[in-house]
Amino acid sequence: MIKLYPLKEIKFPVMAECITADVFEGKAVEEIENLKLWEGNKQKLLKGLFKVEENKTENVKDETTITIQGDVSKVKKIGANMKNGEIRIYGNVGMYLGEELKGGRIFVEGNVGGWAGSMMKGGTIEIHGDVGDYLGAPYRGYSEGVHGGKIIVNGNVGNEVGAHMRKGTIKVYGCAKQFVGFRMCDGTIYVQKDAEPRAGACMTGGKIIIGGFLESVLPTFTVESVKEKVKVDEGETAIGPFYLFLGDLAEHGDGKLYVCKERNTHLTYYEKFL
Amino acid sequence: MDIAAKDGKIVANVNERKARKIDASGMIVMPGGVDIHCHIAGSEVNTGRLLRPEDHFRDFERKTSTTRSGVGHSIPSTFTTGYRYARMGYTTIMNPSMPPLEAKHTHEELNDTPIVDKASYSLLGDWWFVLECLKEGKIEECAKYVAWMMNSTKGYAIKIVNPGGLESWGYGQNVTSLDDQVPCFCVTPREILRGLCKVNKLLNLPHTIHVHTNNLGKPGNYQTALETMKCVEDLASENKPAIHITHCQFCAFKGDDWRTLESGAEEISNYVNAHSHVTLDMGQVIFADTTTMTADGPFQYTLYELSRNKWVNHDIETETSAGIVPFRYRRKSYANAIQWSIGLELALLIKDPWKIFMTTDHPNGGPFTSYPKIIAWFISQKAREASLKRINPRARNKSLLTSINREMSFYEVAIVTRAGQAKALGLKNKGHLGVDADADIAIYNVNPEKTDPSRKYKRVRRAFKKAAYTVKGGTIVVKDGEVLKHVHGATVWLDVQTSENVKLSDEMKRKFREYWTVEYENYPVTENYLEASNPIVVKASV
Numbered sequence: 001m002i003k004l005y006p007l008k009e010i011k012f013p014v015m016a017e018c019i020t021a022d023v024f025e026g027k028a029v030e031e032i033e034n035l036k037l038w039e040g041n042k043q044k045l046l047k048g049l050f051k052v053e054e055n056k057t058e059n060v061k062d063e064t065t066i067t068i069q070g071d072v073s074k075v076k077k078i079g080a081n082m083k084n085g086e087i088r089i090y091g092n093v094g095m096y097l098g099e100e101l102k103g104g105r106i107f108v109e110g111n112v113g114g115w116a117g118s119m120m121k122g123g124t125i126e127i128h129g130d131v132g133d134y135l136g137a138p139y140r141g142y143s144e145g146v147h148g149g150k151i152i153v154n155g156n157v158g159n160e161v162g163a164h165m166r167k168g169t170i171k172v173y174g175c176a177k178q179f180v181g182f183r184m185c186d187g188t189i190y191v192q193k194d195a196e197p198r199a200g201a202c203m204t205g206g207k208i209i210i211g212g213f214l215e216s217v218l219p220t221f222t223v224e225s226v227k228e229k230v231k232v233d234e235g236e237t238a239i240g241p242f243y244l245f246l247g248d249l250a251e252h253g254d255g256k257l258y259v260c261k262e263r264n265t266h267l268t269y270y271e272k273f274l
Numbered sequence: 275m276d277i278a279a280k281d282g283k284i285v286a287n288v289n290e291r292k293a294r295k296i297d298a299s300g301m302i303v304m305p306g307g308v309d310i311h312c313h314i315a316g317s318e319v320n321t322g323r324l325l326r327p328e329d330h331f332r333d334f335e336r337k338t339s340t341t342r343s344g345v346g347h348s349i350p351s352t353f354t355t356g357y358r359y360a361r362m363g364y365t366t367i368m369n370p371s372m373p374p375l376e377a378k379h380t381h382e383e384l385n386d387t388p389i390v391d392k393a394s395y396s397l398l399g400d401w402w403f404v405l406e407c408l409k410e411g412k413i414e415e416c417a418k419y420v421a422w423m424m425n426s427t428k429g430y431a432i433k434i435v436n437p438g439g440l441e442s443w444g445y446g447q448n449v450t451s452l453d454d455q456v457p458c459f460c461v462t463p464r465e466i467l468r469g470l471c472k473v474n475k476l477l478n479l480p481h482t483i484h485v486h487t488n489n490l491g492k493p494g495n496y497q498t499a500l501e502t503m504k505c506v507e508d509l510a511s512e513n514k515p516a517i518h519i520t521h522c523q524f525c526a527f528k529g530d531d532w533r534t535l536e537s538g539a540e541e542i543s544n545y546v547n548a549h550s551h552v553t554l555d556m557g558q559v560i561f562a563d564t565t566t567m568t569a570d571g572p573f574q575y576t577l578y579e580l581s582r583n584k585w586v587n588h589d590i591e592t593e594t595s596a597g598i599v600p601f602r603y604r605r606k607s608y609a610n611a612i613q614w615s616i617g618l619e620l621a622l623l624i625k626d627p628w629k630i631f632m633t634t635d636h637p638n639g640g641p642f643t644s645y646p647k648i649i650a651w652f653i654s655q656k657a658r659e660a661s662l663k664r665i666n667p668r669a670r671n672k673s674l675l676t677s678i679n680r681e682m683s684f685y686e687v688a689i690v691t692r693a694g695q696a697k698a699l700g701l702k703n704k705g706h707l708g709v710d711a712d713a714d715i716a717i718y719n720v721n722p723e724k725t726d727p728s729r730k731y732k733r734v735r736r737a738f739k740k741a742a743y744t745v746k747g748g749t750i751v752v753k754d755g756e757v758l759k760h761v762h763g764a765t766v767w768l769d770v771q772t773s774e775n776v777k778l779s780d781e782m783k784r785k786f787r788e789y790w791t792v793e794y795e796n797y798p799v800t801e802n803y804l805e806a807s808n809p810i811v812v813k814a815s816v
Contacts, residue, residue, distance in 0.1 A: 138328075139327070139328060139331055140327045140328065141325075141326055141327035141328035141329070141331075142328040142331075143583070143584070
């Protein structure tokens with residue numbers, strides 16, 4: 001197990017693609033200390049920013065585990081492209097956490113910046129804290145978002161959760177801002193609490209479940225039926241009842257938008273169309 | 275044999291003791307490459323850059339002590355465009371669509387494209403003044419306006435895109451044959467093509483009319499392409515070409531729809547082999563993610579409907595239209611694989627390499643950085659077979675490539691990539707290494723005597739990717755694929771001199787005020803706008 005401690009408060013944005021379990025695997029502490037990363041416009045060594053410690057455990061472990069203790073909210077791209085291993089962060093993290101993650105686990109006890117899990121293909125990201133905008137959404141311009149894997153957030157998230165999502169699961173046990181599942185094609189997004197309007201805008205497939213208050217449903221959705229419960233993923237089912245809306249018809253889509261019936265009494269007028 | 279260069283020109287000999295020498299023994303020495311058709315600058319290219327941040331996301335170049343930073347891929351930034359062309363040994367490139375209204379923007383970008391010489395073709399096929407003149411049959415008057423436009427926009431040739439179709443697109447329509455009428459103007463595409471071909475001849479322009487045919491990108495359009503070539507057959511003289519059909523792959527489709535799409539390359543190449551008034555360029559498709567951009571608004575709309583991708587469509591007042599759609603050509607797609615095959619079939623079935631040139635219609639068929647791949651397909655059947663194995667099986671069975679065993683020699687490669695293009699463009703100082711030519715030289719590190727190109731095609735491909743040396747105007751700008759020096763390339767344009775100076779009449783100025791949002795006085799691009807100007811004086815016969 002390798003532990004990283006920020007030496008001082010990081011002032012400039014740091015691009016830290018090298019902080020992944022794949023890169024650290026099999027490396028001695030000295031080698032890890034000499035990995036290069038960019039701080040602002042200067043290239044630096046990892047030891048210039050972090051204190052590296054190795055906790056040797058006698059038990060044979062298969063996977064490399066990296067633990068970061070401290071505030072790294074200016075450090076971007078931690079865990080990018082990671083295939084195996086685990087990263088545990090106790091503190092706030094910057095943008096692009098686990099970008100294009102392919103496997104392994106990332107665990108965060110703190111808040112995370114934007115684009116967490118951007119374009120990820122597999123693996124798990126678990127965040128105990130709030131997340132910025134574009135959780136699981138692709139970089140600007142791309143039309144292919146999350147392709148697989150699971151993101152679990154025990155906190156609130158920003159705008160455009162799971163934009164352009166293709167597969168996988170995003171679970172948010174807090175509130176979400178606007179445009180949940182913007183242009184999503186497939187996969188599941190579960191928001192346990194409230195969501196701001198425009199959920200499912202331009203979606204063509206997939207499933208969005210909103211367990212709390214939703215101010216309005218876009219006019220390009222039609223109400224289909226009322227469901228008692230909805231399966232989120234293996235081992236979790238959201239208990240409703242839920243209104244099921246289909247859309248986005250502006251895009252000839254047949255995505256499913258489930259909205260909690262109990263918390264949204266202002267949507268009862270939809271029932272006359274059932 | 276030695277080649278001597280002095281003051282930017284190739285000369286018979288120089289003082290050997292003082293001259294700087296490059297030892298190119300065991301290498302291929304060619305004139306600097308010439309690209310007859312690549313969209314590298316202008317408003318649509320720039321809009322494409324804005325539309326696709328993801329295109330640049332992974333491909334970027336850091337600044338070095340000599341070069342500036344920039345981004346790549348299908349639509350590289352201006353500096354990167356210049357560097358990447360130079361790295362492949364290209365020194366002259368032609369930007370094929372410049373809406374006259376956007377000429378200033380285009381020239382600003384060209385000014386920022388380093389190393390290579392460049393020129394732009396003015397889009398004149400659907401300009402209202404042209405349409406009005408042709409409607410009344412006033413060819414000479416039309417010629418004068420075209421001359422004025424050529425000087426005002428600092429253009430190099432007459433570009434015609436989907437003649438008549440762009441004006442119709444303003445009404446949400448398109449023309450489907452050469453004899454459909456354009457709304458309001460009552461002229462047909464045939465009249466536009468013939469009219470501008472005559473104008474081109476009257477003005478003695480060095481290049482022919484540069485035509486993007488009607489019905490481009492529609493199955494069954496090879497007949498339109500053949501008719502387009504036939505319609506100016508009688509206007510050719512002295513075996514000189516009268517028409518250049520550009521990115522011919524996109525207009526060589528046979529079949530009724532995308533499912534029954536077949537190659538029309540055989541019919542087109544039979545015609546071209548039998549006639550001498552046509553030159554073509556390939557518009558080869560590369561299996562990659564790219565951005566399509568043409569002035570052909572209706573075609574881009576069709577493409578948008580096919581791909582359902584984000585897109586831009588644009589109408590340029592009185593002159594032309596434009597559209598941009600990101601597109602991915604897939605090996606496993608039947609239609610895309612057939613398209614890939616058509617391009618190569620055209621290049622290999624047309625016997626005379628002076629009639630067909632290598633392009634990808636950058637970025638419509640693929641980025642220009644794939645040229646080495648195409649060269650490998652030219653010279654080696656093995657390379658073609660390796661690619662054939664990986665494409666859609668139904669397309670593979672239909673492809674004519676399996677029956678073609680022609681392999682181009684390096685001389686033929688030199689013709690299709692530089693000499694032929696320079697000749698078709700009428701660039702007398704480019705595309706050869708004779709005395710008085712510009713000292714634009716590309717040296718590739720592959721020994722033509724020892725390497726068997728058909729077997730060692732990968733080696734050739736590598737060599738053409740990174741030129742051992744690129745010399746531009748007598749200066750070594752690239753060595754081993756690294757840019758050594760940032761030099762300015764000149765902007766070539768035509769100074770068309772008519773018998774009397776063309777002045778727009780008051781009537782025309784009035785129209786200018788009515789039709790355009792830009793005032794007549796602000797419209798022309800003046801010569802001081804160009805960073806390095808290289809006018810070619812043309813004496814017109816009107």
